[in-house]
Amino acid sequence: MPPRRSYDQFCSAARALDVVGDRWTLLIVRELLGGPRRYTDLHADLPGVSTDVLASRLKDMERDGLTTRRRLPPPGAAYVYELTPRGRELLPVLLALGAWGSGELGERRPTDALRAHWFALPLLRSLAGEGGGEGEGLVEVRLEEGDFHLHVGAQEGPVHGDGPAPRTPDARLSMDAGTCAAVARGELDLAQAVRAGRVEVTGDGAIAKSLRDV
Structure with missing residues (x-):
């Protein structure tokens, strides 16, 4: 494998960009x-990336200790990629990057791809914010574009997942993509959306009660 390119600068930001500054790397982390x-699955949820570039990025990320690759036991017997603990430490980086980029989101363009779970990190950021509930909990989100779930406050393991929650969620949120986009753009938080009647909240967990009580 060719050596990693470097900015050759004695600076922690430059060193970080040596590892995650290539195009697609942070979006691969988002998926993982x-x-x-x-x-x-990665290729399907990263529209626009070529197979060669995706394979190259995954090799780089494995070399740099951000991901590992393992073979699933039968009957799956397929290889999967997953984040290492160091790779998962990029979660706050992606949350901060999403917050910084919220003003750039604007309206969805005709050429923009969309996956329902791409709203996971903006909603996670809003849930962790003022008035959005605190602590850990499983939240299921229902959109016309598809369902996904969030592991709010989890310190390890997946942050989100496609489809309905794997068990009874602490809160279930039903809304449209326009509301999700408004949250992602920072125009309103979940508490405001609930008060405005744009989000239906069900469930008996602390997060559901907190959202209903604001």
């Missing part, structure tokens, strides 16, 4: 925050 993924 949802748990182990097969190569084909």
Whole structure:
């Protein structure tokens, strides 16, 4: 494998960009925050990336200690990629980057791809913010574009996942993509959306009660 390119600067920001500054790397991390993924799944949820670039980035990330690759036991017998603890430490980086970029989101363009779980990190950021509930909990989100779930406050393991929650969630949120986009743009937080009747909240967990009580 060719040596990693470097800015050759004695600066922690430059060193970090040596590792994650290449195009697609942080978006691969975004996907792997949802748990182990097969190569084909990653490629499907990263529209626009070529197979060669994706394979190259995954090799670089494995070399740099951000991901590992393992083979699933039968009957799956497929290889999956997953984040290492160091790779998962990029979660606050992606949350901060999403907050910084919220003003750039604007309205969805005709050429913009969309996956429902791409709203996971903005919603996680809003849930962790003022008035959005605190502590740990499982939250299921229902959109017309698809369902996904969030592991709020989890210190390890997946942050989000596709489909309904694997068990009874502490809170279930039903909304449309326009509301999710408004949260992602920073125009309103979940508490405001609930008060405005744009989000239906069900469930008996602390997060659901906190959202209903604001």
